[in-house]
Structures are given as C-alpha cells and as structure tokens.
Amino acid sequence: xxxxxxxxxxxxxxxxxxxxxxxxxxxxxxxxxxxxxxxxxxxxxxxxxxxxxxxxxxxxxxxxxxxxxxxxxxxxxxxxxxxxxxxxxxxxxxxxxxxxxxxxxxxxxxxxxxxxxxxxxxxxxxxxxxxxxxxxxxxxxxxxxxxxxxxxxxxxxxxxxxxxxxxxxxxxxxxxxxxxxxxxxxxxxxxxxxxxxxxxxxxxxxxxxxxxxxxxxxxxxxxxxxxxxxxxxxxxxxxxxxxxxxxxxxxxxxxxxxxxxxxxxxxxxxxxxxxxxxxxxxxxxxxxxxxxxxxxxxxxxxxxxxxxxxxxxxxxxxxxxxxxxxxxxxxxxxxxxxxxxxxxxxxxxxxxxxxxxxxxxxxxxxxxxxxxxxxxxxxxxxxxxxxxxxxxxxxxxxxxxxxxx
Amino acid sequence: xxxxxxxxxxxxxxxxxxxxxxxxxxxxxxxxxxxxxxxxxxxxxxxxxxxxxxxxxxxxxxxxxxxxxxxxxxxxxxxxxxxxxxxxxxxxxxxxxxxxxxxxxxxxxxxxxxxxxxxxxxxxxxxxxxxxxxxxxxxxxxxxxxxxxxxxxxxxxxxxxxxxxxxxxxxxxxxxxxxxxxxxxxxxxxxxxxxxxxxxxxxxxxxxxxxxxxxxxxxxxxxxxxxxxxxxxxxxxxxxxxxxxxxxxxxxxxxxxxxxxxxxxxxxxxxxxxxxxxxxxxxxxxxxxxxxxxxxxxxxxxxxxxxxxxxxxxxxxxxxxxxxxxxxxxxxxxxxxxxxxxxxxxxxxxxxxxxxxxxxxxxxxxxxxxxxxxxxxxxxxxxxxxxxxxxxxxxxxxxxxxxxx
Numbered sequence: 001x002x003x004x005x006x007x008x009x010x011x012x013x014x015x016x017x018x019x020x021x022x023x024x025x026x027x028x029x030x031x032x033x034x035x036x037x038x039x040x041x042x043x044x045x046x047x048x049x050x051x052x053x054x055x056x057x058x059x060x061x062x063x064x065x066x067x068x069x070x071x072x073x074x075x076x077x078x079x080x081x082x083x084x085x086x087x088x089x090x091x092x093x094x095x096x097x098x099x100x101x102x103x104x105x106x107x108x109x110x111x112x113x114x115x116x117x118x119x120x121x122x123x124x125x126x127x128x129x130x131x132x133x134x135x136x137x138x139x140x141x142x143x144x145x146x147x148x149x150x151x152x153x154x155x156x157x158x159x160x161x162x163x164x165x166x167x168x169x170x171x172x173x174x175x176x177x178x179x180x181x182x183x184x185x186x187x188x189x190x191x192x193x194x195x196x197x198x199x200x201x202x203x204x205x206x207x208x209x210x211x212x213x214x215x216x217x218x219x220x221x222x223x224x225x226x227x228x229x230x231x232x233x234x235x236x237x238x239x240x241x242x243x244x245x246x247x248x249x250x251x252x253x254x255x256x257x258x259x260x261x262x263x264x265x266x267x268x269x270x271x272x273x274x275x276x277x278x279x280x281x282x283x284x285x286x287x288x289x290x291x292x293x294x295x296x297x298x299x300x301x302x303x304x305x306x307x308x309x310x311x312x313x314x315x316x317x318x319x320x321x322x323x324x325x326x327x328x329x330x331x332x333x334x335x336x337x338x339x340x341x342x343x344x345x346x347x348x349x350x351x352x353x354x355x356x357x358x359x360x361x362x363x364x365x366x367x368x369x370x371x372x373x374x375x376x377x378x379x380x381x382x383x384x385x386x387x388x389x390x391x392x393x394x395x396x397x398x399x400x401x402x403x404x405x
Numbered sequence: 406x407x408x409x410x411x412x413x414x415x416x417x418x419x420x421x422x423x424x425x426x427x428x429x430x431x432x433x434x435x436x437x438x439x440x441x442x443x444x445x446x447x448x449x450x451x452x453x454x455x456x457x458x459x460x461x462x463x464x465x466x467x468x469x470x471x472x473x474x475x476x477x478x479x480x481x482x483x484x485x486x487x488x489x490x491x492x493x494x495x496x497x498x499x500x501x502x503x504x505x506x507x508x509x510x511x512x513x514x515x516x517x518x519x520x521x522x523x524x525x526x527x528x529x530x531x532x533x534x535x536x537x538x539x540x541x542x543x544x545x546x547x548x549x550x551x552x553x554x555x556x557x558x559x560x561x562x563x564x565x566x567x568x569x570x571x572x573x574x575x576x577x578x579x580x581x582x583x584x585x586x587x588x589x590x591x592x593x594x595x596x597x598x599x600x601x602x603x604x605x606x607x608x609x610x611x612x613x614x615x616x617x618x619x620x621x622x623x624x625x626x627x628x629x630x631x632x633x634x635x636x637x638x639x640x641x642x643x644x645x646x647x648x649x650x651x652x653x654x655x656x657x658x659x660x661x662x663x664x665x666x667x668x669x670x671x672x673x674x675x676x677x678x679x680x681x682x683x684x685x686x687x688x689x690x691x692x693x694x695x696x697x698x699x700x701x702x703x704x705x706x707x708x709x710x711x712x713x714x715x716x717x718x719x720x721x722x723x724x725x726x727x728x729x730x731x732x733x734x735x736x737x738x739x740x741x742x743x744x745x746x747x748x749x750x751x752x753x754x755x756x757x758x759x760x761x762x763x764x765x766x767x768x769x770x771x772x773x774x775x776x777x778x779x780x781x782x783x784x785x786x787x788x789x790x791x792x793x794x795x796x797x798x799x800x801x802x803x804x805x806x807x808x809x810x
Contacts, residue, residue, distance in 0.1 A: 012575055041580045072574035079579070162708055162803045169477035169806060170417055170705040174484070175446045201801040204808065295697045300575040303567055303709055306802070386802035396606040397711065397791035398567045401574060403609065 002032065003100040004321065006054075007039030007046060008138075009108035009115070010079065012072035013152025014159075014302040015313040016138045019107050020075070021068045022317030023136070024058050027103075032325050037099055040405055042078035042108070043115050047088065049095050052405065066402040068310065069392050071302030074404045081111060082118050089122040096131055103132050103324040105317070109139035109150075113332055113356040120330035120352070132324040135332040135352050136316050140299045142191035145358040146350055147334035151316055152299070154309030154385035157195035159301040160184060160294065161386055164199035164207065164239065167292065172205070172235040177287035179226060179236045179280055183273030184294055186241035188213050190362045192298065195382050196239035197374045207373070208236045213243040214362050215371045217252060222276070223283050225372050230287060244272045252276065303399045307388025308343075315347045323349045343384035407437065408505040409726065411459075412444030412451060413543075414513035414520070415484065417477035418557025419564075419707040420718040421543045424512050425480070426473045427722030428541070429463050437730050442504055445810055447483035447513070448520050452493065454500050457810065471807040473715065474797050476707030479809045486516060487523050494527040501536055508537050508729040510722070514544035514555075518737055518761040525735035525757070537729040540737040540757050541721050545704045547596035550763040551755055552739035556721055557704070559714030559790030562600035564706040565589060565699065566791055569604035569612065569644065572697065577610070577640040582692035584631060584641045584685055588678030589699050591646035593618050595767045597703065600787050601644035602779045612778070613641045618648040619767050620776045622657060627681070628688050630777050635692060649677045657681065708804045712793025713748075720752045728754045748789035 004027050008016055020038075027033045036058070040050040058064050067074060082088065096104060106116050116135035123131055137144050142153035164182065171180045184193040190212020200206030208229040211217055229236045244252045253271035277291040316333040323331055332352045338344040364371065366378040392399050409432050413421055425443075432438045441463070445455040463469050472479060487493065501509060511521050521540035528536055542549050547558035569587065576585045589598040595617020605611030613634040616622055634641045649657045658676035682696040721738040728736055737757045743749040769776065771783040797804050 008578075012578055014571075041578075045580065070574060071571050073578045074574075076580060077578040158802055163702060163706070165803055165806060166419075166476050166705040166707055167701055169475060169479075169707070170701050173413075173417055173446075173478045173482040175450065175481060199803065201803060202805050204806055290701070292700045292702075293698060296572055296575050296695070297568060297697075297702070300571040301568070302571055302574070383802070388802070389799050394794050397563055397788070397793070398570055398604065398606060400607050401570060401609055 002102050003035040003037060004033045004103040004105065005037045005039055005051065005096065005099065005101045006075070006105045006107070007042050008073035008075045008077055009042035009106060009112040010077060010139065011109070011299060012077060013138050013140050013299050014071040014155045014305050015151050015309050016072070016107055017070050017074045018068045018310045018313035019136050019138060019151055019317040021064050022314030023105050023321055024054065025064060025314070026318035026321040028058065030325060033103070037101065038075045038404060041076040042080060043082065043092070044078035044080035045076065046095055047091050051095070051099050054404065057404070063402060065393070066400055069302055069390065069399060070401040071300045074402060076405060082115050089119065092119065093128060093131070102130060103321065105134050105136060105320045105324065107136045107138050109137070109141065110144060110357060110359065113352050116332070116352045117330065117356045123329070132327070132329040134320040134324050134329065136320045137332060137334070140192060141186060141189055143189040143359045143361065145355050145360050148337040148345065149335060149385055151309060151313035153191060155305040156192055156298050157198065157382055158306040158386035159298055159304050160192060160195045161198035161201070162304060163294065164196040164237065165204055168199060168205040168237060171237060175234065177230055177234050179238065179287050179289045181273050181277045181280070181289060181291045182237060182239045182294065183242055183291065184239055185298055186213060187243040188359055188361060190214050190241050193239050193241040194362060194374045194378050197379060198382055198386060201383065205237070207239040209238045210373045211238070211240040211244055212362055213241050213245060214364060215367070216247045217244045218247065219279060222279065223285065226280065226285060230285060238276070240272060240276060242272050303392055305390050306386050307390050308385055310390050312345070319347045319349055340380050340384060407507050408440040408442060409438045409508040409510065410442045410444055410456065410501065410504065410506045411480070411510045411512070412447050413478035413480045413482055414447035414511060414517040415482060415544065416514070416704060417482060418543050418545050418704050419476040419560045419710050420556050420714050421477070421512055422475050422479045423473045423715045423718040424541050424543060424556055424722040426469050427719030428510050428726055429459065430469060430719070431723035431726040433463065435730060438508070442506065443480045443809060446481040447485060448487065448497070449483035449485035450481065451500055452496050456500070456504050459809065462809070468807060470798065471805055474707055474795065474804060475806040476705045479807060481810060487520050494524065497524065498533060498536070507535060508726065510539050510541060510725045510729065512541045512543050512722070514542070514546070515549060515762060515764065518757050521737070521757050522735065522761045528734070537732070537734040539725040539729050539734065541725045542737060542739070545597060546591060546594055548594040548764045548766065550760050550765050553742040553750065554740060554790055556714060556718035558596060560710040561597055561703050562603065562787055563711040563791035564703055564709050565597060565600045566603035566606070567709060568699065569601040569642065570609055573604060573610040573642060576642060580639065582635055582639050584635070584643065584692050584694045586678050586682045586685070586694060586696045587642060587644045587699065588647055588696065589644055590703055591618060592648040593764055593766060595619050595646050598644050598646040599767060599779045599783050602784060603787055603791060606788065610642070612644040614643045615778045616643070616645040616649055617767055618646050618650060619769060620772070621652045622649045623652065624684060627684065628690065631685065631690060635690060643681070645677060645681060647677050708797055710795050711791050712795050713790055715795050717750065724752045724754055745785050745789060
C-alpha cells in the first residue's frame with residue numbers, strides 16, 4: 001500500500017495543476033512511494049476505477065512544467081457528492097486497495113473537503129488505518145475557512161485586476177457617458193469581485209462601484225450611486241458578483257430567469273450583470289451601458305497566473321504528501337499569513353473537519369462606509385497574492401498545455 | 406507647418422498605441438518635424454481643437470514603451486462620420502493651420518480611411534498642398550482591402566487562440582456532454598472567429614465547429630452538425646461570429662432583441678451566441694450548454710499581444726510619416742505578404758481611395774467543404790500573425806499603462 005493517488009474536484013482553477021505538480025514532484029523525490037496514480041473525474045471516476053498511472057509521464061521535469069502551466073483540472077473533475085451510502089464507501093476503499101493506494105490526496109474546494117472528511121471518517125470507523133486521506137484546497141472563490149486564502153484565488157484576482165485595467169483603457173476612449181457592468185464569479189462571497197479594485201495599483205482607474213453578495217443590493221440606492229459617479233466622470237465601471245441578492249434574499253439573476261440546481265443543491269446562477277445592465281437602461285441616467293462577463297476565462301486564464309499563487313499551490317500539494325507520509329490523515333493543507341508587508345506565509349495543515357462545509361465571506365469592515373466599494377484593508381490583503389509573473393512556455397504562438405486523458 | 410498630428414479612431418485594438426509609438430518614434434528621430442501633437446477623440450476632437458502636445462512626454466523611450474504596451478486608443482476615439490458639409494472641413498483645416506500641422510496621421514479602420522480620403526480630397530479641391538494626410542490601418546476585424554492583414558488582428562487572434570485553448574481545458578473536465586458556444590466579434594467578416602482554430606497549433610483541441618457571417622446560418626443543419634460532434638466526444642466547442650445571419654439575411658441577434666444603429670448606420674449587435682445557446686437548449690441534443698462572450702477583452706487584452714503584430718504596427722506608423730515627409734498624401738500604409746513560410750512581409754503605401762469603404766471578407770475556399778470550419782489555408786494565413794510574445798512590463802502585479810488625458 002505504498003502507492004499515491006491524486007485527484008481533482010469541483011470547478012477548475014488555473015493553478016489546480018500546479019498543486020498536482022507539487023504533489024507529484026514531492027512524491028517522486030521521496031523513496032517511500034512506489035507508484036503515482038491520477039484519478040480521473042474526481043471521486044466519481046475513482047468509484048468507477050478510472051485510475052491512470054502517471055509516474056512515467058512525469059519522470060522528467062519537462063512534463064511537470066507543462067502540467068504546472070496547464071489551466072483547469074488535467075485529471076478531469078466531478079461535482080459528485082458522497083451520499084451516506086455504505087456501499088459507495090466500500091466501493092471506493094475496494095478500488096484504493098486494488099491499486100495499492102496508501103495515500104489519497106484530493107484537491108478541491110468546500111465540497112471536496114467534505115468528501116475527504118466523510119471518507120476518512122469511514123476509514124476511522126472501520127479501522128482502515130493504512131490509507132491516509134488528505135485534502136488540498138483550491139478555489140478561485142477564496143471561500144474556505146482557516147487557510148488565509150485559497151490557491152487559484154490569486155491568479156484569478158491577477159487576471160481580474162489586469163482585465164479591469166485593460167477594460168478601463170477601452171471604456172474611456174469615447175467622449176460620452178458610458179457605464180460598464182462587469183460581472184464576476186462569486187455565489188456567496190465577494191472576494192473575486194473585490195479583486196477588481198487592484199486594477200488601480202499603479203495609480204490607474206479602479207472600479208467606481210463594487211457590489212458583493214455580502215451586502216444586499218438596493219436598486220434605488222444603486223441608481224443614485226451611478227448618478228453620483230457619472231457626475232464626476234464620463235466613464236464608470238461597476239464590478240459586481242454573480243450572486244447579488246436583493247433585500248428579500250432573491251438573487252438578481254432569478255428575477256429574470258429560472259435556472260436549475262446542481263448536484264450540491266446550489267442554485268445555478270447567471271445574469272446579475274444583465275439584470276443590472278437592464279436597470280441602467282430603463283433608468284433616466286442618460287448613458288450608454290455595456291455588460292461584460294468574465295465567464296470561464298477568470299478561472300481558466302493560465303497564461304496570466306500569479307507566480308505567488310503557483311508557488312504556494314505547489315507547496316500546499318507537497319505539504320499534504322509530507323503529512324500523509326508522516327502518518328497523518330483527514331487534514332487539509334493551509335496557508336498562514338505571518339505578515340502582509342513584507343509578505344510572509346507558513347504552509348501548515350489542519351483537521352479537515354474544521355474546514356469542510358463552512359464558507360468564508362468578506363468581512364464588512366473591509367468595505368467602504370457606503371458598502372459600495374472596498375477599502376485599503378482589502379487591497380492590503382489581496383495585493384501580495386497577485387504578485388509575480390510565471391514564465392509561461394509558448395509554442396507556435398500560444399501557451400503549451402499537457403493532456404493526460 | 407512642420408508639426409505633426411496623430412489621432413486615433415474607431416473601435417480600439419490592443420496595438421493601436423504601438424502604431425502611435427511608431428509614428429512618434431519616427432517623427433522624433435527625423436529633423437523635419439518641430440512639434441508632435443495628439444488629437445483627442447479622433448476627428449471629432451480635432452474639430453473642437455482638442456490637441457495636446459506630446460513631444461515632451463515621449464522624449465525618453467520609457468514612456469514610448471509604456472505607450473506600446475497600453476491597449477486601446479490612448480488618445481481616445483470617436484465614431485464621428487464626416488458629412489459633406491463644407492463648414493466642417495473648413496473648421497478642421499483652420500485647426501490644423503492654427504497648430505501648424507503639416508502632417509496629419511490618422512490611425513483607424515474603414516470609416517477612418519473614409520475620413521482621410523474626404524479630407525485629402527477637400528485639400529486637393531481647395532489647393533491646400535501644405536498639409537499631408539495619411540492613414541494607418543487598425544482593426545481587429547481584419548476587414549480592410551489591399552493590406553494583407555490589419556494591425557490589431559494578430560493580437561486579437563493570439564488572444565482568441567490562447568483563450569480557446571484554455572476554455573477547452575475547462576470544458577472537458579466534466580464527464581458529461583457539454584457544448585460551449587463562444588461568441589466572437591465580427592459583424593460581416595469571420596476572420597476573428599476563424600482564428601479560434603489556431604488553438605490547435607500545438608496538437609490540442611480546436612473548435613469542432615466554426616460559423617462565420619460569410620456563410621448563411623441554417624438552424625436545422627446546425628443541430629445536425631452538433632449532434633455529429635457529440636457522437637464523437639463529450640465536449641464540443643463552437644466558435645461563432647456575432648454577425649451570423651439566417652437565409653433571409655436576418656441577424657440571429659435580431660431574432661431575440663431589437664438594437665440601435667450607430668453613427669455609421671451599422672446595426673449594433675449582440676446576442677448571436679445567446680440565440681444559438683437557446684437553440685441547443687430547446688433541441689433534443691441532451692447536453693448542457695454554456696455561452697461565453699469574448700466581449701471587449703478580445704480587443705483590449707494588451708497583456709497577450711503578438712510580437713509580430715506589435716512590430717508591424719510600429720512599422721506601418723513609421724511608413725506613414727516617412728511617406729508624408731516625402732510629400733505624399735492621401736495614402737494608407739499597407740502590409741504586403743511575400744511569403745507565409747518563412748513569413749516575410751514588405752511595408753508599403755497605397756492610395757487610400759483604393760481601401761476606403763470596402764470590406765474584405767473571408768474567401769469561402771479557406772473553409773472546409775461543409776462550410777462549418779476552416780481549412781489549412783486559413784491556418785497558414787493566420788499562423789504567422791500570432792507569433793512572438795511581447796515582453797510586457799508588469800508593476801505591482803499588473804501590466805503598467807500610460808494615460809495621456
């Protein structure tokens with residue numbers, strides 16, 4: 001039982017493969033692991049026995065570097081939620097034993113940490129102590145507890161800050177009132193939307209208004225806010241989260257459309273930006289408006305990752321292997337921030353039960369008084385996470401990626 | 406009358422400022438020009454006398470390099486179309502004379518070349534021969550005649566090819582049928598949409614289906630096309646132009662929405678992707694679908710420009726100054742392709758009358774037989790244009806930009 005299994009779950013990020021690279025690299029260098037397997041499509045694929053041997057693919061560093069710069073889950077993903085069905089757990093343990101897996105490292109977000117917790121609880125209850133199960137965080141949403149931030153967030157924030165700066169260059173060119181409405185991911189947490197404010201780090205423009213799900217959205221107040229900004233300048237950029245809700249707790253997007261529910265019972269969202277765009281159009285603001293969605297690009301833009309994020313992602317992966325080899329189980333690697341300026345972190349590990357199923361939202365004291373923008377505390381928090389550029393290898397004009405299945 | 410005026414017009418690109426840098430750099434180095442002015446907001450701003458002296462700002466190369474890497478029109482833009490109103494022409498000439506402008510270089514697309522033509526015709530008819538008026542092409546749409554391609558297209562194509570490759574990494578992670586619908590700019594010409602095919606240059610995925618405005622869009626055939634692709638793979642990416650029309654010549658976006666008309670009488674479009682997404686949802690294809698719009702990012706993503714495009718943009722700008730100083734007027738700088746492999750071009754100049762008001766669309770023989778994708782001729786044409794990476798200067802985690810007004 002000296003083999004290691006790594007798998008990925010949930011919505012991809014542009015550095016989730018850097019974490020996998022950190023895991024594979026650490027596992028390669030220790031003499032305690034025989035074979036390294038990749039589980040395809042997360043826990044769902046593992047149940048189906050979809051394990052591929054990846055040791056040889058990464059025998060040299062060339063492919064490991066390609067893996068590091070390939071966005072999204074190279075092993076595929078799933079949104080399968082473990083039910084309280086004993087047969088499923090038995091099936092998983094069967095597969096792990098069949099492949100001689102002593103160490104299972106699961107890279108994912110909140111729901112994936114729930115899987116790590118449940119599976120390790122099952123092992124504990126059934127006295128299976130030769131399989132160590134560890135979680136490594138990832139999510140652009142940055143909504144996990146205890147860890148200072150999550151891998152994936154810094155790169156998404158860098159993409160968003162850069163894109164916001166570029167959109168400002170575009171929106172300001174015409175000499176007429178224009179309001180850009182930038183919809184950013186974030187169902188319940190406003191971290192990503194807040195990162196648009198970093199477009200101003202070099203003294204340039206930053207969003208005039210920022211609306212996040214932690215603050216209820218008031219339509220009348222909103223129109224007043226925009227009016228005030230238009231009185232100051234001819235171009236206004238509003239950054240807002242897809243998960244904005246009104247005072248009755250109704251998602252703005254639900255006001256125009258009825259969407260489905262995913263396997264986790266989350267409502268599937270889209271369209272808060274469109275709704276707000278429509279609000280502006282039907283107002284008396286007398287401006288043009290342009291809606292922009294950062295869509296999948298904000299989590300897939302591997303060509304503009306944060307070097308800080310890449311390095312931390314690798315370290316968190318390595319930490320999970322290190323702890324598993326030391327005999328620990330049911331933990332998640334975390335980042336502890338020692339200081340912001342100079343930026344200094346420690347990579348550590350905690351009981352996954354402390355993390356799973358909690359959502360970390362934006363502290364309201366990191367917003368301005370009117371709660372329609374961020375303040376310097378938020379900037380100080382995000383700033384170090386977007387620092388550094390990764391030296392991406394291009395071939396034939398585009399970044400080179402690796403394909404594992 | 407030895408001063409030079411540069412101005413920008415139409416929709417911005419991520420290298421329109423590289424052209425301006427090429428103009429300023431050439432003008433600085435010759436001893437034939439006294440002052441360099443920038444006209445704000447294109448011809449509209451010039452009519453209003455909005456000229457700023459930019460000679461000193463660019464006295465060192467640092468700011469010239471920042472200008473090169475700043476996306477969108479640093480001097481602002483306009484969509485003002487010159488009418489046949491003598492008073493307007495007199496006003497423009499008045500302003501040019503007042504500022505001692507002997508050379509006016511206008512960077513823009515089709516409509517801007519129309520301005521260059523009309524203004525130089527006016528000068529000719531009124532024996533004003535001490536003002537040379539030159540055009541330099543720019544447009545991500547690549548729809549200008551005579552020049553092999555337009556500056557701005559290569560960088561947009563590089564962004565689109567890269568983003569398409571990244572989106573493929575994202576779309577394929579889940580083990581269930583999914584169709585991505587990628588809407589790309591292009592009212593009447595499919596060049597940009599075609600460039601999504603370059604995502605496959607390293608052997609990776611490229612769009613399963615590509616629909617451009619040059620081919621009428623048949624809904625039934627479309628559903629059949631998608632069905633065939635889904636039979637081969639669980640993830641399908643469709644790239645399509647915003648300007649798709651049905652067999653009656655009706656824009657797909659008009660089928661769902663009624664939009665305005667811009668100053669040039671063009672219909673303002675959006676929503677072909679949304680329409681097609683809806684088509685898939687209401688079909689019996691049994692797949693999920695996800696619409697993605699590249700929106701303003703495809704013309705503003707200055708952080709991922711093509712080095713080839715940057716270099717050519719500068720050379721075209723310099724050529725216009727060179728020709729103007731030699732006494733020519735009413736010309737537009739062009740790129741002549743000598744060969745694709747190895748890629749070799751000549752920078753030249755032609756009578757702007759040959760270019761203005763014509764639109765260059767995609768030759769149908771560069772598409773596959775079914776006209777739902779491109780063939781190797783298109784790849785060969787676009788390939789050299791996306792080559793090379795520009796060494797962008799980052800500061801505090803994002804690319805540094807310059808602001809001129």
